[in-house]
Amino acid sequence: MPDPLDDRHRRTPEGAADELQEDRFLGDRDLTRWPSALGRWLVDLVHRISRALGPYLALVLVLTGGAAVAATTTWLASETYEAVTEADGVARLDRPLLQAMASLRSPWLDTAATAWTDVGGVIGMPVLAVTIMVVLAVRRRSWTPVILITAAGAGSLLMTVAGKDLTGRARPPLAEAVPPYEYSPSFPSGHTLNALVIAGVVAYLLMLRGHSGRTRALVVAAAATFALTIGLSRVFLGHHWFTDVLAAWFLGAGWLAVVVTAHRLYLTVVRRSVERPAGEQAGANR
Secondary structure (H helix, E strand, O other): OOOHHHHHHHHOOOOHHHHHHHHOEEOOEEOOOOOOHHHHHHHHHHHHHHHHHOHHHHHHHHHHHHHHHHHHHHHHHHHHHHHHHHOOOHHHHHHHHHHHHHOOOOHHHHHHHHHHHHHOOOOHHHHHHHHHHHHHHHHHOOOHHHHHHHHHHHHHHHHHHHHHHHHOOOOOOHHHOOOOOOOOOOOOOHHHHHHHHHHHHHHHHHHHOOOOHHHHHHHHHHHHHHHHHHHHHHHHOOOOOHHHHHHHHHHHHHHHHHHHHHHHHHHHHHHHHHHHHHHHHHHHHO
């Protein structure tokens, strides 16, 4: 008779059971419990996929589907955004806020803001993300940080490109910006979107291993401060309108929720894969 424990290891990645025990709880909340009917339906669907492909590939597939949804959401946001700006609704904040930020500028502050915004740029953000990803993957001895951070970054990049191509909104006038100037479309703010998503995913991974509420609160505060200040630096430097940054915060929060949900589904199917053979073994021993 085949050993159910051997079957467990065939269906779950090496070390996944240990990772489940480390990541299953966020504070007192069990991330593998789904009280809603929709949540349980998602779990059943992903579990069936996992039985065929394995938990890691199922996680990648869910994230790919989520990225498609996120890109569609970006398209819908761009359509709504154009309607709002044409009606001069939220956009009424853009010029007054840009002028208010410009009144605070000084040579040293401009230099500091430029250095800080570059952390969230096309060079700084990938270097930071890859460094953190490697450190977390080595410390955890798991591919999970690699999958989540890579997917988060790829999804936010897809959303940024989709938004810019769809709206083509012009940036603030160069006369009101701090060099070096940028010329790509303005909506949404890619720096802000990427900063929020990457910082959010890293914070989530750190919170899973945080042993105290204070530690988790500090991690959330640091991630939120990073995303907030990167966004504000874009307006301060005159590289984006405020509504570009505001949209990026909302879009980034939505995509971050998808990534976290995908990881919760992964943990849940691993739990099912581990617990089912254990139940079968208990039944065989009766």
